[in-house]
Amino acid sequence: MIQVVCVKQVADTETRVKVAGDGKSLDPAGVTWILNPYDEFAVEQALRVKEKAGAGEVIVISMGGAGVATTLRNALAMGADRAIHLRSDTAADPLSVARALAAEIAALAPRLVWLGKQAVDDDAAQVGPMLAELLHVPAVTAIATFELEGEKATVEREIEGGREVVEVQLPALFTADKGLNEPRYASLKGIMAAKKKPIEEKPAVLGDPTLDVVSLALPPARSAGRIVGQGVDGVAELVRVLHEEAKVI
Amino acid sequence: MSVLVFIEQRDGKIRSVSREALGEAVRLAEKLSGPVVAVCAAAADPGVAALGEAGAERALLASDPRFALYDAEATVAVVAAAVEAVRPDVVLFAASAMGRDLAPRVAARLGLGLASDCTALAVEGGKLRATRPVFAGKALQTVGFVRTPALVSLRPKVFAPVSRTGRQANVEVLAGAWGDPSRAHVVRVAAAASGKADLTESEIIVSGGRGLKGPENFALLDQLAAALGATVGASRAVVDAGWRPHSDQVGQTGKTVSPKLYVAVGISGAIQHLAGMSSSRCIVAINKDPDAPIFKVADYGLVGDLFEVVPALTEAVQKLNAHV
Ligand SMILES: Cc1cc2nc3c(=O)[nH]c(=O)nc-3n(C[C@H](O)[C@H](O)[C@H](O)COP(=O)(O)OP(=O)(O)OC[C@H]3O[C@@H](n4cnc5c(N)ncnc54)[C@H](O)[C@@H]3O)c2cc1C
Numbered sequence: 331m332i333q334v335v336c337v338k339q340v341a342d343t344e345t346r347v348k349v350a351g352d353g354k355s356l357d358p359a360g361v362t363w364i365l366n367p368y369d370e371f372a373v374e375q376a377l378r379v380k381e382k383a384g385a386g387e388v389i390v391i392s393m394g395g396a397g398v399a400t401t402l403r404n405a406l407a408m409g410a411d412r413a414i415h416l417r418s419d420t421a422a423d424p425l426s427v428a429r430a431l432a433a434e435i436a437a438l439a440p441r442l443v444w445l446g447k448q449a450v451d452d453d454a455a456q457v458g459p460m461l462a463e464l465l466h467v468p469a470v471t472a473i474a475t476f477e478l479e480g481e482k483a484t485v486e487r488e489i490e491g492g493r494e495v496v497e498v499q500l501p502a503l504f505t506a507d508k509g510l511n512e513p514r515y516a517s518l519k520g521i522m523a524a525k526k527k528p529i530e531e532k533p534a535v536l537g538d539p540t541l542d543v544v545s546l547a548l549p550p551a552r553s554a555g556r557i558v559g560q561g562v563d564g565v566a567e568l569v570r571v572l573h574e575e576a577k578v579i
Numbered sequence: 580m581s582v583l584v585f586i587e588q589r590d591g592k593i594r595s596v597s598r599e600a601l602g603e604a605v606r607l608a609e610k611l612s613g614p615v616v617a618v619c620a621a622a623a624d625p626g627v628a629a630l631g632e633a634g635a636e637r638a639l640l641a642s643d644p645r646f647a648l649y650d651a652e653a654t655v656a657v658v659a660a661a662v663e664a665v666r667p668d669v670v671l672f673a674a675s676a677m678g679r680d681l682a683p684r685v686a687a688r689l690g691l692g693l694a695s696d697c698t699a700l701a702v703e704g705g706k707l708r709a710t711r712p713v714f715a716g717k718a719l720q721t722v723g724f725v726r727t728p729a730l731v732s733l734r735p736k737v738f739a740p741v742s743r744t745g746r747q748a749n750v751e752v753l754a755g756a757w758g759d760p761s762r763a764h765v766v767r768v769a770a771a772a773s774g775k776a777d778l779t780e781s782e783i784i785v786s787g788g789r790g791l792k793g794p795e796n797f798a799l800l801d802q803l804a805a806a807l808g809a810t811v812g813a814s815r816a817v818v819d820a821g822w823r824p825h826s827d828q829v830g831q832t833g834k835t836v837s838p839k840l841y842v843a844v845g846i847s848g849a850i851q852h853l854a855g856m857s858s859s860r861c862i863v864a865i866n867k868d869p870d871a872p873i874f875k876v877a878d879y880g881l882v883g884d885l886f887e888v889v890p891a892l893t894e895a896v897q898k899l900n901a902h903v
């Protein structure tokens with residue numbers, strides 16, 4: 331069984347955001363790049379499905395600039411079999427990304443397609459459900475559990491005040507929420523093996539964009555607050571300011 | 580220029596996030612000078628005429644037993660049919676569990692741009708501009724749309740609903756077959772333990788971190804939350820330790836919340852935690868370390884041992900409640 335995992339390279343979550351000279355994008359200077367945290371859950375789940383089946387192939391695919399190869403190596407080191415790098419040096423809107431991924435993935439005819447719930451840079455949470463629509467496969471987004479029996483998956487996704495229990499016939503697409511599993515660390519052996527695994531590079535096929543970015547700006551800094559007191563003695567003052575000043579209680 | 584709003588219902592009840600979206604639709608419609616139209620998919624009419632009070636002039640209703648539980652593929656078909664019927668300039672969704680799943684599918688089906696989880700909308704020179712937090716709130720991105728309708732999902736608890744007492748929306752039936760049975764089938768909804776409110780929809784949140792020292796001590800926060808009418812949240816450290824479920828986690832890999840009051844107890848204020856809560860209206864930090872980074876974003880800080888402060892605070896809030 332072929333499984334495809336879409337992974338994105340993103341700025342580390344500790345990054346202090348600086349706006350680039352174009353006023354629209356992140357200044358990449360000094361940024362550490364990582365595999366999008368939600369995509370680690372996606373890679374892990376695909377590996378578990380393969381390990382349980384005892385056979386199959388896990389293909390990781392990423393669209394982005396030259397640096398993306400390092401992130402693909404990370405996924406290969408976790409245990410993916412091979413990688414596809416859709417080369418594109420310009421940022422793209424979510425639908426364009428989904429279209430480029432769909433064009434490549436359709437030809438692979440996977441039984442399972444995995445993505446992260448959202449990329450922690452653009453925080454769009456769009457590419458997964460868009461890709462499902464473009465590939466005409468059923469999908470469940472932001473899943474918290476996954477069970478596979480034959481050709482039927484049973485998954486749960488968190489909704490406000492509960493969880494939806496969803497049954498899906500393969501082929502299908504899922505996006506992973508945190509808590510789906512505990513992603514493995516790449517072993518030294520895995521890292522060595524990854525160096526020999528193939529990364530196929532090809533140009534991404536991008537259509538017309540659907541959004542145009544007008545600006546990227548830093549949010550207004552929260553005005554510095556104040557310490558209302560120390561220990562139990564400060565409690566009365568805290569309640570007073572919340573009631574009288576902030577009027578929130 | 581009209582604004583179409585997708586109305587969410589669960590168990591036959593219209594969800595409050597949809598009233599927030601209608602409120603913003605009313606404000607947009609004033610600038611675009613067009614009507615506000617609601618569209619709802621439900622097993623039976625959840626009372627869409629009453630959406631007039633929330634700002635809708637027309638309400639399109641697709642009723643079919645298959646909408647008893649969320650049916651993604653059929654709901655996409657309903658929204659697409661409504662777009663066809665109304666030809667709006669803007670379509671609004673809530674960035675809720677349902678809206679986050681639905682809106683991108685609609686965008687892909689119709690080949691349109693979607694700005695997700697927006698916190699502000701503006702009309703400049705007749706064009707819609709949507710502003711959305713990116714990098715977990717460390718920056719704000721503003722986007723424009725290449726084609727209309729522009730699709731937008733709105734972050735819960737950010738946009739105010741409107742109230743037009745006594746108004747009724749004109750209800751129209753939206754007929755259709757809504758496609759084949761969905762291949763991803765929601766078989767049931769398992770209710771959350773104790774019918775706890777969702778963090779993203781809570782007015783007040785009390786969150787606990789590693790400073791609580793153990794899962795049993797969250798009882799202190801439960802008591803404070805009960806006094807405040809709040810929901811209890813958590814930092815990732817305590818979720819990863821297994822003290823609290825993942826659904827309680829606030830932050831970059833948890834929930835993004837914007838309550839009117841956020842109380843952080845025994846939470847240091849790591850950048851990934853701040854990401855999830857810094858858009859709260861008022862932030863209170865209780866921490867024994869005066870240098871904890873959480874104090875940099877807090878409106879009000881109390882330096883002290885939470886094991887002493889929290890019970891005293893609970894008592895003081897109870898007293899206040901007894902007075903007002
Ligand atoms: C990719 C990634 C994603 C992440 N996502 C998230 C996320 O979504 N949410 C999140 O929260 N974190 C997230 N983190 C983790 C984050 O970096 C921190 O590790 C975490 O937030 C720390 O939790 P904490 O504040 O509870 O614990 P600590 O940092 O250990 O802080 C405990 C605090 O309690 C105080 N304290 C101790 N005892 C007392 C007492 N008796 N009275 C009063 N105060 C006391 C201490 O002074 C300290 O400030 C993420 C990290 C990474 C790398």
Ligand SMILES: Nc1ncnc2c1ncn2[C@@H]1O[C@H](COP(=O)(O)O)[C@@H](O)[C@H]1O
Binds near residue numbers: 392393453
């Ligand atoms: N450039 C990309 N290459 C491969 N996968 C991507 C890319 N962008 C987004 N994805 C996938 O789509 C998910 C959601 O991303 P987003 O919609 O941008 O929040 C990510 O977690 C990835 O799995």
